[in-house]
Amino acid sequence: MTPLKIAAPTWTFLTNHTHILVALSRQPDLRVRDLAEEVGITQRAVQRILAELIDDGVLKAEKHGRRNQYRIDHRKKLRHPLEGKRTVGELLHVLT
Numbered sequence: 001m002t003p004l005k006i007a008a009p010t011w012t013f014l015t016n017h018t019h020i021l022v023a024l025s026r027q028p029d030l031r032v033r034d035l036a037e038e039v040g041i042t043q044r045a046v047q048r049i050l051a052e053l054i055d056d057g058v059l060k061a062e063k064h065g066r067r068n069q070y071r072i073d074h075r076k077k078l079r080h081p082l083e084g085k086r087t088v089g090e091l092l093h094v095l096t
Helices: 016-026 032-039 043-055 088-095
Strands: 059-064 067-072
Touching (some): 016 032, 016 043, 016 088, 032 043, 067 088
C-alpha cells in the first residue's frame, strides 16, 4: 500500500510579507536563503519583500559581520484600512 499524498495548499490566510515577519520575529538573523526555504518562495522574492518592508519602515537591517540582523518596528500600523488601527506588534503577538 502506498502512502497517501496530501496536496500542498494553493493559498494561505497570510501573505508572504507576514510569513517573513513571523520568521524574523523568531530568529532576526535569518539569511535570505533560510527565509526562502522556510516561507517556500524564491530568494529573489524574499529580497523584494525585505526591500519593501525596509522601505516602508517596518524593518531595519543592521550588518553584523557577514550577516544582517533585522529589527521589526512593532509600533508600525498595518496597511489595509480594515486593520489600520492595529500594529505589526499586535499581529505578531497573535501569531507567535
